[in-house]
Amino acid sequence: MCGITGIFAFNLVGKFNKIHITNATMALEKRGPDFQDIYIDEWVGLGHRRLSIIDTRDVANQPMWDDEKRYCIVFNGEIFNYRELRAELEAKGVTFFTQSDTEVLLKLYIQQKESCLPKLNGFFSFCIYDRQAQTFFLARDRFGIKPLLYLFDEDKFIFASEMKSVLQFGIERNLDHTSLYTYLQLNYIPAPDTIFSNVKKLLPGHYLKISRQKMDMARYYEIPYDREKAESNPLSYDTAKEEFKRLLEASVQRRLVADVPLGSFLSGGIDSSIVAALASKHKPDLHTFSIGYRDEKFFDETHYARLVAKQIKTEHTVFSLTNNDLYTHVHSILNYIDEPFADSSAIAVYILSKETRKHATVALSGDGADEMFAGYNKHAAFRQITDKGWKENLVGALGSLWKVLPKSRSGAITNKIRQLSRFSEGMKLSSRDRYWQWAGYAGKDEAMNMLQPEVRANVGLSDFASRQQNILRGLPEKENINDILLTDMHLVLPDDMLTKVDLMSMANGLEVRVPFLDYEVANFAFSLPVEYKINAGMRKRIVQDAFREILPVELYNRPKKGFEVPLLKWFRGEMRSLIEEELLSEKFISEQGIFDYPTIAVLKRQLFSSNPGDVHARIWGLIVFQWWWRKYMTVKKS
Template sequence: MCGITGIFAFNLVGKFNKIHITAATISLERRGPDHQDTYFDEFVGLGHRRLSIIDTSSEAHQPMWDETKRYCIVFNGEIFNYAELRKELEAKGITFTSHSDTEVLLKLYIHQKEKCLHKLNGFFAFCIYDKQEQSFFVARDRYGIKPLLYLFDEDKFIFSSEMKTILHYGIEKKLDYSSLYTYLQLNYIPAPDTIFENVKKLLPGHYITVKNRKLTVAQWYKIPYNSDTSESNNISYNDAKAKISKLLETAVQRRLVADVPVGAFLSGGIDSSIITGLASKHKPDLHTFSIGFKDEKFFDETDYARLVAKHFNTEHTVFSLTNNDLYAHVNNILNYIDEPFADSSAINVYILSKETRKHATVALSGDGADELLAGYNKHAAFHRLINKGVKEKAIESLLPLWKLMPQSRSNPLSNVARQLVRFGEGARLSTPERYWRWASYATESNVETLLSETSRQHLDQQLYNTRKSELLRHLGDKHTINDILMTDMEVVLSNDMLTKVDLMSMANGLEVRVPFLDYELVNFIFTLPSHYKINDKIRKRILQDTYRDLLPKELYNRPKKGFEVPLLKWFKREMRSLILDDLLSKEFIESQGIFSLSEIQKLKQQLFSSNPGDVHARIWALIVFQWWWKKYFK
């Protein structure tokens, strides 16, 4: 796990940007605290920051060259099946000078070029420079676990693990208003777009070739999914459970390989508990970690985490936090975010990663299971509408009543009212629009009124609509839960959940591995019919049934908790001055010119009212953006 960057200059103008390679590499220090090195030639610069996981010796440092000095690699990630791949290569007479997965990847590419990607089991973003051919080959893993941003123009090609590194090359910063429009709805910006017009994210499962001043992007992987085929799959439920059990245990075993301490995140939920249980079978000294909230018992799951830790006899550490402990990290997190990203649970992940890093360098997590197997409230809501009955029609018809009730995430009763309103509103929309509404914190009309007249003039509505349609391409009026899950994999998982974990873990030099996203497991799960995953009574049905004999019975039939933070309380107390007198002040909004002052005033009024609804999520998105804007524009 590391940070990578590089530049390919096409002319003298591009070569001028190349002088920034060292500073750009230094900016990745938190991703790779163990070693730094760079390579330069007339037109190319490559930089690498290393977090040593496999083969911690200097022989595994990067940039790494093959023995002919033709090929050079900078690599971020892990290849879990590198030992098997190495044996295959050695059988063909290929020799190695290190014990690293990096060298295996380099040699595999040399002999198989882009076809090597299909053999890789792991997560990665890497660039291989062919000095003889004068070309770059840049690739990203199947699901976007590792980030890869790039800029391409007539003068140069630049890539990096982080936006802040791209900015170190002195590029023009031009706001993409279509991305801003999307961000203010979703609280994140989906790939391939970024907050800047000229910077893109390489889509998961894609690669880039740069040669002769031309850039080519190609897709090398997509989930082998066919809605009709999966729904008619006649594999028995018991056989499917057995296959999942085998694939997931193998996935966990693969992810325990490291030359540094390995632990596991343990929230006390089903997903992380399964990963912990499987890992403890193969690592008896497994250390598990969780965080609890002294002041927020509604969101605290540490009792369940302790129960699971005791059940599997792990060494368990709970980081018990007050609201003040959480708030103390907000400034550090806002400073680290280099593209607007407003999933507030990133604060929890940051603190969990920071504390875990004191004990381990690698942590397993249960991420991905909800998107794969229908674990969210919205999946239950879609299931209910697909199988619509009297109850669902009543909820929809009573929408005006639900809107009169106080709505907030802060307590169970107001949270139910909030969910009823969202269900009733979504039920009246088409499938794609319903998905978009339930994935969003604000509607398109909300955001249109929030933007200033000048911003609306900059907004390319046709471009926005095209991007949105591409994100929702799997959804039609006739749809299944599997279609929803496929959209989640491509929209929510890679752009929100995985981005959050990568950002916050790498900010603390911690590698997080996700067994549920082993591609063999993912491919199999998407062959299964929807009713194996969810029915009227249970979400993640087949996963829960597969591991009933493994997990403590107390974990079943308990409410699913969010990994949330007390934003509303902070906004009304600790952050009140920051909101009113700085980031959303009249003076700042007017001088900035991006937002409508009157709409900002309405949001602030709602925030401090007795019925805030979901406005705190919208305010957080504004805080993140304003903090970011001041850092990079003002």
Template sequence: MCGITGIYAFNLIGKINKIHVTNATMALEKRGPDFQDIYLDEWVGLGHRRLSIIDTSIIANQPMWDDTQRYCIVFNGEIFNFQELRQILIGKGISFRSQSDTEVLLHLYIHEKENCLSKLNGFFAFCVYDKQEQSFFIARDRFGIKPLLYVHDEDKFIFASEMKAVLQYGIDKELDYESLETYLQLNYIPAPYSIFKSVKKLLPGHYLTLKKREININSYYTIPDTEDKTITFDQAKLKFKDLLEKSVQRRLVADVPLGSFLSGGIDSSVITGIASRHKKNLHTFSIGFKDEKFFDETAYASLVAKHFNTEHTVFSLTNSDLYKHVNNILDYIDEPFADSSAINVYILSQETRKHATVALSGDGADELLAGYNKHAAFYRMIHGGLKENALNALSPLWKILPKSRNNVLTNKVRQFHRFAEGMKLAPQERYWRWAGFASEQEALSLLSKKSKTQLSEEKYNARKTKLLAQLSKNVSMREVLLTDTNLVLPNDMLTKVDLMSMANALEVRVPFLDYEVVNFIFSLPDDYKINHSIRKRVLQEAYRDMLPPALYKRPKKGFEVPLLKWFRYEMRPLIENDLLSRNYIEEQGIFHYPVVEKLKRQLFSNNPGDVHARIWGLIVFQWWYKKVNGS
């Protein structure tokens, strides 16, 4: 796991930017604290920061060249089947200097070119420089576990693992207002776009070639669109268990200490249970909240740890413990990204890193197997009945009752209100609304008149249409899960885990996102994943005999933080007198202050609803904006 960056200059103006390669590489220090090196020639610069995981010797450092000195690679990620690939290459007469997966990947690319991608089982973003052809080949893994940003203009091509490295090249920082409008709804910005017009993100499952200024982007992977209607549920459980077992085993290979995140939910408990069978004295880690019992899940995590006899560590935190990390997290975020559970992931990663360099995670199962409340809501919409009609009929009641995430009753009212709202919308609009925290109209109303003149609704709608392209008018659960896997998973969940774990030099591996597991899950009928009584059905039923029975009786909880209390107390001066103050908002000119003021009033009222998520989105943006513009 590492940080990578590079530049290809097209002319003398572009060549001047090569001086920034060292600073860009240094900006990725937290991703790779173990080693740094750069390569420079007349037109090209490459930089690498290393977090040593497999073959920790200096011979595995990067940038790495082949013996002919024609090909050079910078690579972020892990190839879990590199030993099998290595043996195949040795059989073809290729010799290796190191025991690293990087060298295997380099030689596989040399011999297979873009066809190598279909043979890789892992997560990655890498660039191979062909010095003879003067070309770049850049690729990103199938599901977007590892990030890759780039800039392409008339003078140069730049790429990097994070925006903070891209900014070192002195790029044009003009805001992309279509991205801003999307962000104000979703609290993140979906690829291929970023907050800047000049910066793009390579889509998951795609590769990019650059030669003589020409850039070509191609897809090498899409989730297969085939349903196996012959497989029985019992057969599906057995095959799923077999594939997941192999996936976890692949991800236990490391030359450094390895552990597992354990929240006490089904997903992480399954991964922990499988891993404990193959790794003695497995160390597990969980985070709890002393002051917020509604959010605390450590009792379940401890139960699972005892069940599998792991070496378990609980990081039990107070609200003040959580709050003291907020500034560091906001400082590290280099593009507006406002999933507040990033705070938890940051602290969990920081504490875990004191004991391990690699951690397994249960991420991905909810998106693949219908684990969220919105999936149950969609299922009820598709298979609606009297209950659903009753919830809709009571819409006026849900609208006036107090709503918040901070206790069981008000959270249930909040959910009923969102469900009733969604029932009134067409399926595609319903998905978009349930994916976010604000409607399009609410997001648009936040923008100032000046900002609205910069916004192209035509471009925004075209982007939205593309993001929702897999949803038909008669939306199915498969289409919802496919859209989640292509939209929410890479742009929110995986971005959060990568950014926060890498801020602490911790590698997180996600067994549910082995492509063989994903392909199989999407071949299953919808009712193997969700029905009226159970979500993640095949997962829960496959491992019912392995897990403690108490896990099946507990309510599902999100990985949330107590934002509302912070906003009302510790962060109130920051909100009222700084980031969201009238003076700063009007001086900045991006937002319409009367609407911001209305949100603040709701925040401090007895009926906050989901407004804390929108306020957090504004705080993250404002903090980022000040940092980027030096204000």
């Protein structure tokens, strides 16, 4: 795992920007603490920060050249089937000077160009420079586990693993108001857009070819989903369970290759428990790690993690946090975020990664299972609406009651009222509108009202509608749960969940591997009928049933908590002065000229009331944006 950056200048103006390549590479230091190097020639600059995982010797450092010094690669990620690919290349007479997956990827590309991409089992973003043809080739993995941002204009092409590296090239910082409007609804910005109008994210499963002043983009992977074929899948449930077990265990086994210490996250939930249990079969000395909340028992799941660790016989470490621990780390987290991103569970992932890094350089996680196998509360809610009966109709009829009752995520009863209220509202909406509302924290009108009138005029509503339409294109009017899951794979997974894990783990120099997102597992998941994934009594049905015999019985039939953090108490305590006197103060907001202060004042009053609902998530979104704005948009231009 590493950080990559580079520039291809098209003319003398673009050429001037090459002077920034060293600073752009240094900006990625946390992603790759082990080594840094750059390459510069007349038109091109490439930079690499290395986190050494496979073949940690100097000979495997990057930028890496082929034997003829024609092709050069900078690579972020891991290719888990690199040994098999290497053997195939050696059979054709290709020789190697390292034991690294980087060299295998480089030489596979030289042999097969973009046709190599479907053969790669792993996660990656990389750039290969052909010095003779004067071209760049860039690609991103199938599901967007690794990030890749780029800027393309008449003078140059710039790319990097993170925005902070792109900004080192001295680019114009043009705020994309449509992205801001989207962010205020979702708390993150969906690809391919970013907070800046001139910077884009390469979509998962895509590649770019760059030549002088020309850019071509193509898609090399799409989840092979056909609703009718999935629903008529001839596999029996028992046969499907066995095939799923085989595929997932093979995926976990592939992801154990490393020349550095490797452990596994263990939250106490089903997904991470399965991954840890399978890993422990092939790595008897596996070390597992979990995080708990000493002051907030409602959020704490360490009891279940300990049960799993005891059963699978791993060395287990629990990091038990207080609310003060969260506050202690918040400045580091906010400082690392270089584009507004406000999934509050990133706080917990940051601390878990920071503590895990003291014991291991690589960690396995259970990410991806919820999106493929229907693990979220919203999936159960979608199923209830598509097959609603008297109970669901009653909840909808009581919508006015749910509105006035106190709602909060911080307690069992108030959280249930919050969920019933959202369900009641969702019942009234079309399939696409319901999905969008349940994906976010603020409606379109609420988000727009947060902006000053002059800023509202800059929001491209037709542009927003086009972006939203593209995201929701896979949702028919009468949706099937698999349609919902496919949309999650295109939106929630890469732009929220995987972004969170990449940012927070890389901020601590920790590589996180996700066995559920092996493409063979994903392809299989989307060949299965809905009833294999969710029914009236169980979410992630096949996941739970396939591994029931290796997990403690206590893990079953208990509420799903998610990886949340107790924000509400924190905002009302340690962070209150930051909210009221600094970032969301009338003075700062008025000087900034983006947000409508009376609307923000209403949100603040709700935050400190007895009926906060989901407002703390919106407040966190504002805090993140304001911190980002203060750091990146108030700098003096040279």
